[in-house]
Amino acid sequence: MEVGRKMANMLGTEHDLNFKETELCLGLPGGIAVVAAGNETESSSSPKTNGKRGFSETVDLKLNLQSKESTMDLNKNLDDNGSKEKSGSAKDPAKPPAKAQVVGWPPVRSYRKNIMANQKNSSEESGNSGAALVKVSMDGAPYLRKVDLKMYKSYQELSDALAKMFSSFTMGNYGPQGMIDFMNESKLMDLLNSSDYVPSYEDKDGDWMLVGDVPWQMFVDSCKRLRIMKGSEAIGLAPRAMEKCKSRA
Amino acid sequence: MSEQMSDDDERQQSPPSDLDFTSNKARTCIVTGSVSGHTEFQSPYPDQVLENVLENVLHFLTSRRDRNTASLVCKSWYRVEALTRSELFIGNCYAVSPARATARFTRVRALHLKGRPRFADFNLMPPDWGAHFNPWVLAFAKACPWLEKVYLKRMSVTDDDLATLAESFLGFKELVLVCCDGFGTGGLSIFVSKCRKLKVLDLIESEVSDDETDWILCFPEGESHLESLIFDCVEYPINFEALERLVARSPSLKKLKLNRYVSIGQLYRLMVQAPQLTHLGTGSFSPSEIAGQGDQEPDYVTAFAACKSLVCLSGFREIIPDYLPAIYPICANLTSLNFSYANITAEQLKPIISNCHKLQVFWVLDSICDEGLQAVAATCKELRELRVFPVDAREDSDGPVSEVGFQAISEGCRKLQSILYFCQRMTNAAVIAMSRNCPDLVVFRLCIMGRHRPDHVTGEPMDDGFGAIVMNCKKLTRLAVSGLLTDKAFDYIGRYGKLVRTLSVAFAGDSDMALKYVLEGCPQLQKLEIRDSPFGDAALCSGLHHYYNMRFLWMSSCRLTYQGCQQIARAMPRLVVEVIRSADEEEMDVCVQTLYMYRSLEGPRNDAPKFVTIL
Numbered sequence: 042m043e044v045g046r047k048m049a050n051m052l053g054t055e056h057d058l059n060f061k062e063t064e065l066c067l068g069l070p071g072g073i074a075v076v077a078a079g080n081e082t083e084s085s086s087s088p089k090t091n092g093k094r095g096f097s098e099t100v101d102l103k104l105n106l107q108s109k110e111s112t113m114d115l116n117k118n119l120d121d122n123g124s125k126e127k128s129g130s131a132k133d134p135a136k137p138p139a140k141a142q143v144v145g146w147p148p149v150r151s152y153r154k155n156i157m158a159n160q161k162n163s164s165e166e167s168g169n170s171g172a173a174l175v176k177v178s179m180d181g182a183p184y185l186r187k188v189d190l191k192m193y194k195s196y197q198e199l200s201d202a203l204a205k206m207f208s209s210f211t212m213g214n215y216g217p218q219g220m221i222d223f224m225n226e227s228k229l230m231d232l233l234n235s236s237d238y239v240p241s242y243e244d245k246d247g248d249w250m251l252v253g254d255v256p257w258q259m260f261v262d263s264c265k266r267l268r269i270m271k272g273s274e275a276i277g278l279a280p281r282a283m284e285k286c287k288s289r290a
Numbered sequence: 291m292s293e294q295m296s297d298d299d300e301r302q303q304s305p306p307s308d309l310d311f312t313s314n315k316a317r318t319c320i321v322t323g324s325v326s327g328h329t330e331f332q333s334p335y336p337d338q339v340l341e342n343v344l345e346n347v348l349h350f351l352t353s354r355r356d357r358n359t360a361s362l363v364c365k366s367w368y369r370v371e372a373l374t375r376s377e378l379f380i381g382n383c384y385a386v387s388p389a390r391a392t393a394r395f396t397r398v399r400a401l402h403l404k405g406r407p408r409f410a411d412f413n414l415m416p417p418d419w420g421a422h423f424n425p426w427v428l429a430f431a432k433a434c435p436w437l438e439k440v441y442l443k444r445m446s447v448t449d450d451d452l453a454t455l456a457e458s459f460l461g462f463k464e465l466v467l468v469c470c471d472g473f474g475t476g477g478l479s480i481f482v483s484k485c486r487k488l489k490v491l492d493l494i495e496s497e498v499s500d501d502e503t504d505w506i507l508c509f510p511e512g513e514s515h516l517e518s519l520i521f522d523c524v525e526y527p528i529n530f531e532a533l534e535r536l537v538a539r540s541p542s543l544k545k546l547k548l549n550r551y552v553s554i555g556q557l558y559r560l561m562v563q564a565p566q567l568t569h570l571g572t573g574s575f576s577p578s579e580i581a582g583q584g585d586q587e588p589d590y591v592t593a594f595a596a597c598k599s600l601v602c603l604s605g606f607r608e609i610i611p612d613y614l615p616a617i618y619p620i621c622a623n624l625t626s627l628n629f630s631y632a633n634i635t636a637e638q639l640k641p642i643i644s645n646c647h648k649l650q651v652f653w654v655l656d657s658i659c660d661e662g663l664q665a666v667a668a669t670c671k672e673l674r675e676l677r678v679f680p681v682d683a684r685e686d687s688d689g690p691v692s693e694v695g696f697q698a699i700s701e702g703c704r705k706l707q708s709i710l711y712f713c714q715r716m717t718n719a720a721v722i723a724m725s726r727n728c729p730d731l732v733v734f735r736l737c738i739m740g741r742h743r744p745d746h747v748t749g750e751p752m753d754d755g756f757g758a759i760v761m762n763c764k765k766l767t768r769l770a771v772s773g774l775l776t777d778k779a780f781d782y783i784g785r786y787g788k789l790v791r792t793l794s795v796a797f798a799g800d801s802d803m804a805l806k807y808v809l810e811g812c813p814q815l816q817k818l819e820i821r822d823s824p825f826g827d828a829a830l831c832s833g834l835h836h837y838y839n840m841r842f843l844w845m846s847s848c849r850l851t852y853q854g855c856q857q858i859a860r861a862m863p864r865l866v867v868e869v870i871r872s873a874d875e876e877e878m879d880v881c882v883q884t885l886y887m888y889r890s891l892e893g894p895r896n897d898a899p900k901f902v903t904i905l
Contacts, residue, residue: 146739147683148411148796149680149712150495151412152523153630157655157681157682157683
């Protein structure tokens with residue numbers, strides 16, 4: 042798992058990212074341990090993220106909103122008449138050799154086969170091998186956008202893309218201060234008290250987090266939705282992140 | 291089912307009262323009875339009184355088997371039974387002609403017809419083989435205009451037929467089409483617009499073509515009598531606003547099954563209008579693509595909780611599992627749950643199924659794995675019917691379910707009556723275990739998807755497993771076998787499967803003996819479908835004594851020859867022996883690709899396509 046990422050520009054600092062990263066290391070639910078590669082700082086095991094909270098005032102968490110997976114190609118015609126490749130199956134060698142393709146076997150109605158094939162394709166598209174589309178909303182903007190997180194390799198790239206997407210609304214505030222320096226509490230609180238925008242995301246558990254708290258790849262895997270909100274609104278997210286940060290110090 | 295004649299709509303002609311229908315003409319008691327019956331008025335004779343009494347009594351007889359028996363007692367009983375039969379079931383639409391049926395049964399209110407053989411579902415027969423509804427609807431329109439209900443399975447129905455239904459039967463109430471085709475949204479539009487009394491429109495696994503007409507909008511304005519609307523198989527978007535208005539003005543609506551073009555947000559809106567629903571098909575169960583800014587999602591949990599009568603849940607066509615918790619409130623009431631289009635894992639299933647204590651019918655995908663089945667077994671003690679479908683229906687794919695889940699089910703769900711199980715591997719031990727644990731089994735259909743696959747632990751054929759099923763499950767009437775099977779398995783079936791009525795065989799057996807065992811041993815056998823098994827003409831001949839008792843025999847890719855089939859055709863004049871080739875084959879081969887034969891009163895049908903030869 043890629044653990045290095047450059048946040049220098051965004052943070053406006055010259056921090057060594059690996060160091061920063063091991064400080065944070067909020068594990069994914071299930072407690073995946075992240076080891077900083079080639080780095081002498083401690084590897085952090087990640088406890089179950091039961092400390093995650095925040096945002097409950099502003100988002101209805103009951104519903105576990107999830108971004109819709111990529112559009113299925115509903116017109117895919119996959120009626121293949123049940124003919125299948127016959128690969129080596131456990132067979133009595135005395136039996137005559139099987140036909141290469143068998144019509145109508147197994148006896149699943151084409152209707153059902155087609156439906157499942159359509160569904161499978163859609164989930165493959167949005168699974169690990171495909172795109173990671175998430176909805177991005179920005180407070181005050183009248184529409185949603187969608188981004189494919191797999192298109193970016195770092196928070197910087199994502200940040201640039203978002204800035205372009207919502208440029209008409211940022212009023213120039215979303216930029217260098219857009220990504221959060223979790224290490225520096227005072228800077229963080231300044232940011233959150235300002236009218237600058239900060240990005241937050243909803244993770245697999247349905248909790249809303251500040252973007253930038255986990256390594257990039259981990260973020261891509263767990264991010265379900267993005268919301269760009271005013272710093273002052275994101276205050277609720279910050280304290281937990283700060284606590285975690287401190288608890289690892 | 292006792293039908294009151296006086297309740298008919300005044301516009302509808304009532305069937306003739308029996309007092310007018312006196313006839314001293316003899317009628318033969320056998321089924322090939324003559325069609326006479328002109329009425330003439332005569333003063334009542336002593337037998338008339340008896341017939342009136344008989345009529346009142348026979349009204350109460352509902353089972354068609356009992357009715358068939360009663361009709362054989364004597365001419366008088368035959369006549370009266372025919373007058374009092376209100377529900378007519380015809381298991382093979384070619385066994386009897388519409389004219390004959392309408393002549394004998396003049397007061398039918400409900401017609402149930404079955405057409406194509408089941409193996410046609412698996413592309414084993416070219417399309418346009420037959421089973422047209424058209425001659426039936428025309429005959430009934432003339433002779434039986436008080437018909438109210440039609441149930442069709444595997445038949446071809448055209449838009450014109452739907453129009454005829456709506457126009458000729460003024461009190462028409464129920465239409466159920468299962469695995470049918472030949473019609474489109476245009477036909478549906480005409481039908482719903484003209485059927486003012488419609489209570490039930492159920493389209494189940496049927497193919498509906500898109501004529502780009504808004505059929506939902508065609509339901510007449512004003513209060514509707516709709517009790518059931520099932521259209522989950524319609525693969526085109528529908529007018530949701532019109533549907534919403536329809537649901538709002540259908541206070542009697544109990545069953546609603548939506549197609550996958552209805553999003554979960556739209557489902558919510560419908561549920562709020564119809565908390566009285568007992569059967570719900572949820573549609574896609576995912577949000578639509580168009581998302582508003584700051585979408586406030588509705589409270590799905592409350593919507594489900596409000597449906598206190600909901601007992602049957604299905605749909606989930608494009609499920610986003612995150613929404614599953616919405617159904618928690620109703621799990622405890624569910625008796626039927628169909629997840630067979632929901633690609634969910636064991637972990638996603640468990641919180642649901644652990645609350646479904648009353649569940650009797652459960653359809654699911656094998657994506658839940660053995661672990662999911664274990665969870666089902668742990669909770670669903672009332673389970674009667676289980677169907678496990680494959681996500682990946684191929685022979686050589688990974689099998690997420692196996693004998694482990696199978697055995698768990700047998701141990702946990704002792705009341706099981708019906709099972710359909712697709713898997714990649716199985717053991718005799720597990721099948722034997724189920725035969726002992728679930729003695730109430732009536733339907734046992736095991737599909738080991740790899741052809742000729744033996745017990746994967748012992749390497750033995752699956753004979754003993756299926757043998758145990760027929761031996762121990764004394765109520766078994768329907769059996770489908772698979773895996774590596776020798777003649778021994780069929781010996782068991784012939785010896786112990788005395789109640790078996792339907793048998794499905796594929797890629798099984800060693801020799802003609804296998805088929806002989808079955809044809810000689812199973813007196814109740816009515817439907818036999820066989821594919822790709824080494825049975826030849828000699829085996830076919832061994833069933834001559836029995837074929838008139840059967841509804842049909844299907845044999846494809848076996849070892850039959852024209853000569854053999856011709857022999858049968860000559861020996862049995864009331865059998866229609868159809869030899870079906872694939873559509874592109876011009877020449878008649880020595881070997882028969884597909885034999886489909888069935889008893890019939892009518893002789894060869896006149897609507898057979900080119901690829902069918904009737905011997």
